Amino acid sequence: MTVHTGDSRAADFRAADFQAGWRTVLTGAADTPLVLLGNFEVENQWADGEIGLPHPGGTATSAVVQRMDELALLLGTARDVVVLKGRPDEEYLAYLAGLGFGIPRVLTPQPADPARTVTGDVLADRDLMATLARLAPAGYRLAPHGVSESEERLSARSGVPLAAPPAVLCKRVNSKVYSRDVATEYGLPQPPGRACRTLGDLADAFAWARRTIATGRPVVVKDAFGVSGKGLLVVHDSRRLDQLWRLIGRSAEGAGHDRVALVVEEWVARRMDLNYQFTVCRDGSVRLDFVKEAITAHGVHLGHRFPVALHTDHLAQLIDAAEVLGHRLAADGYFGVAGADAMVDDAGRLYPVVEVNARNNMSTYQAALHGGVVYPGAVAMARHFPVRPPAPVPFGMLRRVLGDTLLRPGDRRGLVVTAAATVNAAFDGGSSGTGGDGRLYGVLIAGSWPELEALEECVTDRLRCPEIGGRSRAPQMEMAR
Known part of the structure; x- marks a missing residue:
């Protein structure tokens, strides 16, 4: 496996190397023009129809998160197209150009609905769809943040081929149930817990969780497709588990089946959160791109620090974990970038896979800044x-x-x-x-x-x-x- 690592502190990583390698993996050539789409919180589409934690406030993507689509400008070059919900400020584009970024052509749907994803806006705009259709003969490929059925429809209707695996696979490998199963199969350290696919699984997991709470150790219940701290609940009291059981049971009864998508784990007090990105190549090889310290609060991602000071043993474990995860993703048909969250507990033990995000990550967009x-x-x-x-x-x-x-x-x-x-x-x-x-x-x-x-x-x-x-x-x- 190729590893861009200079020492135990940081990855020896350059944006130009990442851009060329990433585009080649997605399209087969480093100079393929892309249609970039920043459809953040695609997890909400993957979670549609799944039974997990109750969400009193709903799971709609906020207006702020919708406009994070502007981050896609950082991955673009002058030959690319970026589709955004709104036209960027011209002074901001000039600012990026002054820093050396290649400014792609920007297309925006009309009208843009704040309550709708950028993909939904594009699908509703006939003129924009016609414009995208004219890009297909020029060799453009659609490169979204993540792939759901909506992005597949956009590709099919516009004729711009998708530079990513199919939605059904992307949904499967982005589930926290998948992450936990893979870690279990390959013996990667993880907190004690259970993956739950049915109400029967959940009953067993909650019985285990009650015993864990009785010893003074809290547990965390996670939606399989939770994102940005949504769909994550730390539980200190068994009565809260009883309440959750009733609410989830009602949801299953209303849906007419007993399938759920949840993970229940012991809550780990951590010294450090980490995020590492690796690229899964079409030939099955894996390249570790970088490791960063993740800044989080109550499971909510707030940012990254880099380089990160890592113990040599921890770095070696992350390299091994990236190879294991990458090869498994490749065997399942996935290619492209993937991020994994890891953590170091208060005793200094590394848990190398808290979850896998087989899509663009915040670090993916930051990659454009490295080395320059x-x-x-x-x-x-x-x-x-x-x-x-x-x-x-x-x-x-x-x-x-x-x-x-x-x-x-x-x-x-x-x-x-x-x-x-x-x-x-x-x-x-x-x-x-x-x-x-x-x-x-x-x-x-x-x-x-x-x-x-x-x-x-x-x-x-x-x-x-x-x-x-x-x-x-x-x-x-x-x-x-």
Whole structure:
């Protein structure tokens, strides 16, 4: 297996190498033009019809997450097409071009519905579908964030071939039940627990969970297709399990079957969360791309730090796990990038596979920065800054507010804005209200961790101005020293 690793601290990884390898795996050639689609939280489509944890607030993708589609610009080149829910700010495109990014052609559906996925918007726009159909003879391939039946329909109706495995396979290998089964089959360390496909499985798992809770150890119940902290419940009291059993049972009764899609595990107190990405090639070979420290809170992904200081033994275990997982995915017919979450518990034990995400990951989009914007020897942290602007914020205003904290061409310290549309997501759909929650996505780059922490504090302070409505840094974002 090819491993881009220089030492135990970081992967020796360059964006150009990743771009060429990733495109070759997806399409057979490094210069194949792509139609990129940032259909984030595709898990909601995979979960459709599955019985899992009750969701009182529903599982709809938020407006902010919908506008994370702008991250797809980072993977594009001048020969590609990116389909977005809204036209990017021209000053933001100029900013990316100034940093050396190739700006793809941008297509947007009309009208865009904030309650609908970007794929749904495209399918509803006849003119845009006709435009995509004209790309097929030129050799374009459709490269979505992840593949559900909706993306397959888009490919079939437009005639642009899908540069990814079929939806039925993508759904199967992205289930947390699949991840747990593979870890069990190959003896990869994981927390004690159970994978549940039927109500009978769940009854056995809950009986085990009650015994575990009785010893003072909490458990976590996970939806097979939960994402971003949704579909994850830590349980400390057996009475809560009884309540869940009744609610899930009613859902199964209403559906007329006993199938469920859940995982029940012992909750592990962790010292560190990790994320690693590997590429599964069409010939079955596996390449580990990088390892990063994941910043999480209560199961919710908040960002990454890289490079990460890893014990040599832990790095070796992750390399082995990537090979095992990649070969199994290849045997099942999967190709493309896959991310896996791992964790180190308070005793220093590594659990190399908490779950597998066989689709693009946040780290996939950050890959475009490596070796260029993120120079060798630098430290970096990818994160989002919560904001609540009272009115739409043009990128020019954001640029003025950030001032010298914004990375400029040739700089070795600063913030790279990786998605700006998410700042104004509350105003999508023509809303003229008094503002709403948004996020500024970016990557902080510096020469050392203390320098990066000072930069982060400065960016946070500047975003607190009335025009942007930035919030204080959450406690869970505090830097480890």
